[in-house]
Amino acid sequence: MPAEMMFVGAAMKVSKEKLAANRSAIIGAAVTLFQERGIDGVGVSEICTAAGLTHGALYAQFGSKSGLVAEALGATVQASRQRMADRGRGHADPLMAYLDYYLSERHRDDISGGCSFPALGADVARQDTPVGERFAKGFSASVEAIADLLHNVPKNERLGRASAILSLISGAVTASRATRKAQPDASKEILVAARNAVKTLTGIV
Template sequence: MKVTREKAAAHRAAIVKAAADLFRARGLGGVGVAEIMQAAGLTHGGFYGHFKSKDALAAEACTEAFTEGLQRVAADSDLANYVARYFTKAHRDRHDGGCPMVALGSEIAHQEKDVQAKFADGIAAYLAGIEDLLRRSDDGTDPVAQRAQAIATVATLVGGMILARATAETKPELSAEILETLPRVITH
């Protein structure tokens, strides 16, 4: 039976969304094509009708993951609100839909160039989103200084969340301290 273009597009979107969630939950190497297709509600055999390889899917999944994050950035009125929402226990404990830089950042250098390029595009877009939040909060800052502040902010967000996740199980008090301290550091 022939699938309509609309249905094929919906299938592809479901595959990309499932991959974005599963990759963030277990890493790029921790999930197979069959599991991604099952999570998308499709059969394994249909994968290659949509993607030439798992790497091609990983590249699109990176874009999807960053798009979700950028929507959260754009929804906030200022940097302080965004940072407060980022450094929560819910985000720390959510591994299937959280920040792609936290979940996948250390793996990207070992991936194919297309995956690296899509991830780098996502970082660039995320930095631009943080710069926009900074502009909304402070109209008088020099653009060069805003860019530097955006880079430092993103590095602190990502590094802080990595540390909070790494200590959550064995040193929960340290994890909580990280989540409580960094919003004050970033916004002051």
């Protein structure tokens, strides 16, 4: 292969890698800012500044802020499912191992790095349909992942129980966060009560 062609090929490879890196940086910055301050509380310029990139890079990758929101939701839901797998690995009851984390004060206090369902659920309801579709797709996938771990529940009941569990724990984290400063004891009690309720839904008690 001529040297000129090898140089062009290398340049194209670097360009693709740079595009992928830019995309990852934008999504990472967007996820953090959206979960900290809400989707409508963050502008495109702030996301670009946090990612160290220009507006042009964002629009070239995602077309619009709405497009970025949808991609960010997909990324954070995938990250949450990966945490479920990682925290459950090696445990006799993988689901309860994950729920111990999910319903912990640590997760409650980690708004920017925690699950997107309690952090962004209300915001998504005010967004465009594509954003809602991405959120719903992620929620359904998470329900299925939980259902696969409900070994003590009859198969025909697993999806329904899993949907109830995810709704319960995400709602509990939302309520616990909302009451943490004004009523810290109540905030903790919400997490404990949710964990006890989940035990019933999982068939443990």
